[in-house]
Amino acid sequence: MQMKLDEYITRFPERGEPVPMEFAGQWLAWNENRSEILSHGTDMDSVRHQAIARGCECPILQKVPRGPFVGGA
Amino acid sequence: MRFDYTAILSSSPDTGEPMVIFRPEVQIKVHGSKGSGDFLALVDTGADNTILPESIAHDLGITLIAGKGPAATAFGGQEITLSYADVKLELVHPDETLRWLARVYFAAGDADKETLILGHQGFLDYFTAIFMGEDCALDLQANAYLPRIADKSA
Numbered sequence: 001m002q003m004k005l006d007e008y009i010t011r012f013p014e015r016g017e018p019v020p021m022e023f024a025g026q027w028l029a030w031n032e033n034r035s036e037i038l039s040h041g042t043d044m045d046s047v048r049h050q051a052i053a054r055g056c057e058c059p060i061l062q063k064v065p066r067g068p069f070v071g072g073a
Numbered sequence: 074m075r076f077d078y079t080a081i082l083s084s085s086p087d088t089g090e091p092m093v094i095f096r097p098e099v100q101i102k103v104h105g106s107k108g109s110g111d112f113l114a115l116v117d118t119g120a121d122n123t124i125l126p127e128s129i130a131h132d133l134g135i136t137l138i139a140g141k142g143p144a145a146t147a148f149g150g151q152e153i154t155l156s157y158a159d160v161k162l163e164l165v166h167p168d169e170t171l172r173w174l175a176r177v178y179f180a181a182g183d184a185d186k187e188t189l190i191l192g193h194q195g196f197l198d199y200f201t202a203i204f205m206g207e208d209c210a211l212d213l214q215a216n217a218y219l220p221r222i223a224d225k226s227a
Contacts, residue, residue: 001078001095001209008080008093012209018080018093025185042184044128048110060100062113063126063187064081 025066029059074166078209079113097204097211099191102163103177105133111165112189116202116211120192121145124155127179128187135160137179145178153180161222162195164213173199173220 003011008018016035019028029039029051038059039050051059078095085092098113103125110133114125124145130137137156144152155178164171175195180187191197199219203212215221 001206002085002092005082005091005093012077012080015077015080018082021082021084021091024083027187044126044184044187045132048132058111060111060113062079062098063189065083065096065188 019062019064023064026064028062028064029056030062031056032058032060034060074164074169074213076166076211076213078211080209095209099211099213100165101189101191102165103129103133103135104161104163105130105135107132107134109133114189114191116197116213117190117192118197118202120190121194122155122178122190122192123175123195124153124178124180124188124190124192126184126187126189127156127181128184129189130156130158130179135179140178145180153182155180171215171219172222174222 023040026040026042027044027047028037029047031038038054038056039047041047044061048059048061076099079098080093080095082091083094084090097116099116100111101114102109102111110129135158137158140155140157144154146152157176157178159174160177162173162175177195199216201214201216205212
């Protein structure tokens with residue numbers, strides 16, 4: 001499923017904003033309720049520890065694809 | 074257990090326009106000897122195995138065993154060398170947390186291409202999964218084959 005941003009906002013107003021394009025290819029560390037991105041970068045370990053240093057004991061890590069994903073290539 | 078797909082702003086492959094793409098990702102907690110970590114991982118019905126980046130194993134102190142079988146083959150034919158371990162996984166949901174011991178494969182390689190895949194072995198074999206395209210959400214119900222482990226076990 002893909003849709004334009006305005007359609008997403010209309011159809012799913014209760015969901016958070018989509019991950020911004022600037023994070024493509026990076027690891028993100030979210031806070032525990034996934035409302036805020038605490039740190040980001042290309043190295044998972046450092047992203048995780050930066051988030052912990054910001055006071056989040058259990059950050060949730062997400063690897064953002066660079067574009068549409070078609071398998072583990 | 075219902076999981077909303079994650080939403081990522083990307084570019085349409087045909088027009089290049091900004092588009093929101095949806096991914097059936099769920100939150101899993103991975104346990105190792107040095108602690109645990111929470112990750113969003115893609116539920117992938119096309120993947121035979123559950124495959125995580127080796128960086129996770131290194132960070133969490135998971136001891137890996139070199140695979141003796143053939144390398145995994147990704148879309149496009151790229152071969153991926155895998156090692157493996159039996160790992161305690163948790164599926165995290167506000168209503169319920171499920172824990173089990175899973176054979177998880179770990180992929181070495183380019184950090185830029187790291188991805189987290191929940192495939193059949195270790196994950197989908199233990200669930201009935203309904204992908205609700207219209208709602209952009211995934212429903213997972215554990216089946217009788219889920220090898221549950223007690224809350225406090227290592």
